[in-house]
Amino acid sequence: MSQTALNRIYITLSGLVVAFIVLPLAIIVWSSFFANRILTFPPSGYTLDWYRRAWEMDAFRDGFLVSMQTAAVATCISLALGIPASLAIVRYPFPGRDFIQTLLLSPMIVPGIVGGAALFIAFIELEVLFDAQIAGTVGGLLMAHSLIALPWTVRLVTASLTGADRSIEEAAASLGASPLVIFRRVTLPSIRSGVIAAALFSFVISFIDLEKSLFLVGPGRTTLQIALVNYLEWNLDSTVAAVATVQIFIIGALLIISDRYAKLSRVF
Amino acid sequence: MASTTATAAVSPTPPSNRRRVSPAFGLAAPASIFVLLGLIGPLALMFRYSFNRFVPSELMVSALTLENYTKFVNDGFYQSVLLTTVGISALSTVLCLIAGFPVAYFMVRLASPRWRSLLFILIILPLLMGNAVRTAAWMVILGDKGLLSTLMAALGLSPVKLMYTPAAVVIGLVSVLLPFMIVTIQSVLEGIGRNLEDAAESLGANHPTVLRRIVLPLALPGLLAGTMLCFILSMNAYATPVLLGGPQFHMMAPEVYQQVTKAMNWPFGAALAFILMAVTLVLTASANSIIQRRYRKWSE
Numbered sequence: 001m002s003q004t005a006l007n008r009i010y011i012t013l014s015g016l017v018v019a020f021i022v023l024p025l026a027i028i029v030w031s032s033f034f035a036n037r038i039l040t041f042p043p044s045g046y047t048l049d050w051y052r053r054a055w056e057m058d059a060f061r062d063g064f065l066v067s068m069q070t071a072a073v074a075t076c077i078s079l080a081l082g083i084p085a086s087l088a089i090v091r092y093p094f095p096g097r098d099f100i101q102t103l104l105l106s107p108m109i110v111p112g113i114v115g116g117a118a119l120f121i122a123f124i125e126l127e128v129l130f131d132a133q134i135a136g137t138v139g140g141l142l143m144a145h146s147l148i149a150l151p152w153t154v155r156l157v158t159a160s161l162t163g164a165d166r167s168i169e170e171a172a173a174s175l176g177a178s179p180l181v182i183f184r185r186v187t188l189p190s191i192r193s194g195v196i197a198a199a200l201f202s203f204v205i206s207f208i209d210l211e212k213s214l215f216l217v218g219p220g221r222t223t224l225q226i227a228l229v230n231y232l233e234w235n236l237d238s239t240v241a242a243v244a245t246v247q248i249f250i251i252g253a254l255l256i257i258s259d260r261y262a263k264l265s266r267v268f
Numbered sequence: 269m270a271s272t273t274a275t276a277a278v279s280p281t282p283p284s285n286r287r288r289v290s291p292a293f294g295l296a297a298p299a300s301i302f303v304l305l306g307l308i309g310p311l312a313l314m315f316r317y318s319f320n321r322f323v324p325s326e327l328m329v330s331a332l333t334l335e336n337y338t339k340f341v342n343d344g345f346y347q348s349v350l351l352t353t354v355g356i357s358a359l360s361t362v363l364c365l366i367a368g369f370p371v372a373y374f375m376v377r378l379a380s381p382r383w384r385s386l387l388f389i390l391i392i393l394p395l396l397m398g399n400a401v402r403t404a405a406w407m408v409i410l411g412d413k414g415l416l417s418t419l420m421a422a423l424g425l426s427p428v429k430l431m432y433t434p435a436a437v438v439i440g441l442v443s444v445l446l447p448f449m450i451v452t453i454q455s456v457l458e459g460i461g462r463n464l465e466d467a468a469e470s471l472g473a474n475h476p477t478v479l480r481r482i483v484l485p486l487a488l489p490g491l492l493a494g495t496m497l498c499f500i501l502s503m504n505a506y507a508t509p510v511l512l513g514g515p516q517f518h519m520m521a522p523e524v525y526q527q528v529t530k531a532m533n534w535p536f537g538a539a540l541a542f543i544l545m546a547v548t549l550v551l552t553a554s555a556n557s558i559i560q561r562r563y564r565k566w567s568e
Contacts, residue, residue: 006475010374017371018387021394021446024405027415031408039408041418085299092292100296103303110307111504111548113521114541117528118310121317121538147306150299179291208398211506214525228400232511236407244401252393264392265385 025248032241039237050242060243063227070138070223071206074145078202081146082153083195087187089154090161101154108151112211119144120215138221144212149202156201156262160194161187197262200254207251318538328534336539346523346540350547353520356434356509357502360441364498365491367442368449372490373483375450376457377465388454395447399507406440406512407431432514440508445501449494456490457483488563496552503548520544 035045054060082104088094089101107115123140127133168190172182188195210225217226224247231240255264321331340346371391375384394402409415410430417427430436464486468478484491509519524544527537 007378010370010378013367013370014374014387017367017446017450018390020367020443022390024402024409024443025394025397028401028405028408038413039411040413041415081299081302084295088292088295092295094292094296097292100300103308104299107303107307110311111500111521111545113504113506113524114545115307115311117524117537117541118314119306120528121314121534122310125313143306147303150303154299204396208396208400210398210400211504211521214506215529225398225400228404229507229511232400232404232407236404236411240404241408244404247401248397251397255393255396256389259389265388 028241029245029248032238032245034238034241036238039241050238051246054239054242054246057239059222059227059231060224060239063222063224064243064246066141066221067207067224070141070145071203073142074149074206075199075202077142077146078149078153079195079199082150082198083157086154086157086161087183090158091166101158104154105151107147112148112209113214115147116144116212116215119147119212123216137218140216141213141221141223144216145206145209148209148212149206152201152205153198156198156267157191157194159266160191160197160262164190193261197258197267200258200261201267204251204254204258207247314534314538315542317534318542320535322533322535327532336536337543339536340539340543349518349520349523350543352434352518353503353544354547354551356437356441356519357499357505360438360445360502361495361498363438363442364445364449365495368446368494369453369491371450372453372457375454377462391447391450395451399444399505402444403440403507403511406436406443410436410439410512431512432517434513434517436512437509437517437519440512441502441505444505444508445498448497448501452494452497453487453490456487456493460486485563488559492556492559496556499552499555500548503544 031039031041031043032050033046033048034043035047035049036043085100085104089097089104119140164187169182169186172186173179177185208225209223210229213223213226217223222230224243228240228243258264317328318336319332319334321329321333321335323329371387375387379387407414411417412429412431414431416430420427430439460483464482465478468482469475473481504521505519506521506525509517510522513519520540521544524537524540527533527540531537
């Protein structure tokens with residue numbers, strides 16, 4: 001077999017497989033502009049009306065806002081917990097370091113359904129114990145989302161810390177800078193891109209989470225992913241395609257920005 | 269963890285030693301406690317509850333019984349749910365492996381750097397779009413009035429009904445999981461020098477032989493890692509079976525959700541969750557060891 005023939009076979013196969021991954025998303029974006037009242041092919045014309053309708057639907061608008069807020073706060077919490085922990089893991093050789101690292105990455109390994117069910121049961125038990133509501137509240141949702149974002153923060157920040165030059169920190173310390181000043185003026189700037197990528201990734205991971213949130217949403221506090229699945233169980237129209245399109249573009253933009261700070265090919 | 273921090277701060281250790289140990293614990297403690305409280309503790313609690321007894325009027329009664337696990341073993345319905353889950357996951361994973369390898373090989377060995385990064389973006393972006401959106405996209409294609417049946421009607425073919433069939437679930441899962449497989453294989457292929465392939469080729473081996481004798485054995489760790497990842501993710505899939513499989517199609521993850529939140533049968537739901545994890549673990553671990561043993565024989 002000649003090299004060009006071989007190349008052609010691989011190009012064809014790869015093209016087909018990539019189309020299988022990407023084309024469905026392109027099709028749902030396309031169908032969000034259809035003027036047809038019922039989602040059918042081919043389109044009779046094009047309209048932007050579905051976007052207005054999607055925004056007018058309480059489930060989608062509230063879901064979108066809840067998801068944005070949850071993802072933003074969960075990102076802050078996972079950074080606040082994850083950056084110091086990453087610093088400890090990379091900079092200080094302490095007993096049980098590997099164990100701590102595995103522990104912090106474990107929310108990524110335990111399946112969302114299992115972790116979500118466990119958290120739901122624990123919340124209900126706490127509710128009974130303290131006679132307060134947790135499971136359907138913002139607090140419960142935030143805890144679950146911070147938990148799934150944390151491993152990504154730890155992974156990206158530890159990678160970035162490992163690559164950072166330590167000698168500048170040592171120089172600052174020898175010149176009498178306090179640990180806090182060193183962290184703020186030397187360490188943080190040197191891992192800036194890792195932190196930005198961690199923030200963007202944490203946001204995306206929280207925003208698209210479905211399995212863990214399933215158990216923790218309450219009336220009026222439903223995330224966008226749950227709203228989408230609930231809607232899709234009974235309907236399929238261009239409203240849902242419009243919501244999907246908005247999500248595709250927001251996440252696409254966030255990921256392309258984060259690619260500038262930490263190459264996506266190194267994240268996985 | 270917390271007690272260690274306290275002793276490190278209070279105990280009269282020499283200052284140099286204290287400076288090295290205590291800040292690390294202080295820095296790592298909040299995140300560690302957070303994971304212990306939010307994940308490990310609840311998992312332990314749920315494991316304990318899987319041995320409790322379910323009484324419809326009182327929901328859960330404290331007990332130490334295996335009846336939830338024996339109920340699973342004796343109930344034909346749940347056995348078929350587990351079998352479906354394993355079967356669908358195995359099929360989807362194998363399809364991912366077959367479809368994913370050529371793409372990964374093409375990206376690492378044949379594509380120009382520009383094409384390669386473009387392909388990478390095209391594969392990685394969908395991975396993070398969320399399963400709800402990706403499954404919705406397949407509903408648009410496979411639905412009764414979807415793109416596929418319209419295209420087939422236009423071509424004069426009788427439309428196949430795929431929506432709400434196991435086939436639709438497999439299609440959806442393969443599409444969702446392929447990026448994980450490609451990225452995993454790709455990163456392992458990247459670490460393998462191409463010298464051996466070049467050498468084999470210069471000695472007259474044709475491409476299938478090079479693949480079989482050089483590339484596949486060397487890439488085996490990556491193939492195994494990708495296979496395990498896809499299998500685990502598809503064993504635990506929720507959105508795809510619910511939306512593309514329809515109400516008559518049952519897989520384990522939606523069943524866990526049903527039992528815990530709708531039926532409020534926590535003991536049985538908990539048992540289901542741990543059976544799912546245990547089966548996944550045992551299957552991936554044994555597949556791993558079998559393949560590695562077989563490969564050792566094969567390469568001798």
